[in-house]
Amino acid sequence: MIVEARDVGVELGGGQVLAGVGLRVGRGEIVAVTGENGAGKSTLLRCLAGLQGGVSGDIAVFARPPVDEPGFWRDVVLLEDEPAWYPGLTVREHLELMPSVHGAARMEVGAALAAFGLDEAADRVPTAMSTGQRQRLSLAMSLIRPSRLLLLDEPERGLDPAFRTRLAATLAGYAREGGTVVMATHDPDLVAATGARELRLRAS
Numbered sequence: 001m002i003v004e005a006r007d008v009g010v011e012l013g014g015g016q017v018l019a020g021v022g023l024r025v026g027r028g029e030i031v032a033v034t035g036e037n038g039a040g041k042s043t044l045l046r047c048l049a050g051l052q053g054g055v056s057g058d059i060a061v062f063a064r065p066p067v068d069e070p071g072f073w074r075d076v077v078l079l080e081d082e083p084a085w086y087p088g089l090t091v092r093e094h095l096e097l098m099p100s101v102h103g104a105a106r107m108e109v110g111a112a113l114a115a116f117g118l119d120e121a122a123d124r125v126p127t128a129m130s131t132g133q134r135q136r137l138s139l140a141m142s143l144i145r146p147s148r149l150l151l152l153d154e155p156e157r158g159l160d161p162a163f164r165t166r167l168a169a170t171l172a173g174y175a176r177e178g179g180t181v182v183m184a185t186h187d188p189d190l191v192a193a194t195g196a197r198e199l200r201l202r203a204s
């Protein structure tokens with residue numbers, strides 16, 4: 001199992017945010033965590049990333065409790081809200097950071113620019129781009145680097161319908177290569193198009 005969570009609960013600010021959540025995800029699987037606003041989707045992803053406090057129950061990622069340490073992040077990508085962009089670096093340079101830091105890449109920078117529809121924006125700085133273009137860059141940076149597990153919080157955020165379809169194909173391809181995806185999403189089409197198994201959370 002890549003992810004194994006049993007009876008996970010989270011208490012925050014005196015309230016129960018998650019209770020009794022179980023999840024098992026194998027290699028090459030895509031799981032969509034769904035549910036209304038406030039159901040605890042982002043909180044569950046942060047639990048799997050070892051970033052959430054106030055957690056009860058058992059969580060194992062790659063057979064160990066998740067920890068916020070460099071070794072863990074070599075295998076795991078967490079895509080949450082918009083990241084802080086490196087001042088002055090262009091879109092292309094942000095992508096170039098990934099292979100130089102990780103020592104390998106799943107695709108060439110040029111191929112990533114094309115795959116994520118960023119050719120035209122390659123020489124611009126992210127802060128001068130649209131919300132959807134910046135989300136494409138976040139996704140490109142997540143997918144160009146080697147990883148074994150993607151934890152994606154609403155990856156569809158800001159994307160137009162055509163690019164959501166491309167995103168679904170990209171994630172399905174990642175899983176076919178043996179990668180594992182757990183994503184929080186509000187997009188039923190993305191769930192269907194990726195063939196994801198659904199874990200529906202209810203607000204506690």
Ligand SMILES: Nc1ncnc2c1ncn2[C@@H]1O[C@H](COP(=O)(O)OP(=O)(O)OP(=O)(O)O)[C@@H](O)[C@H]1O
Binds near residue numbers: 012015036043
């Ligand atoms: N620091 C905090 N202290 C207290 N409650 C919190 C805190 N952070 C989040 N919560 C609560 O936890 C619950 C779950 O939040 P979470 O962001 O995980 O939901 P979500 O399912 O991802 O929602 P959305 O669909 O809006 O993104 C919400 O009710 C939220 O108010």
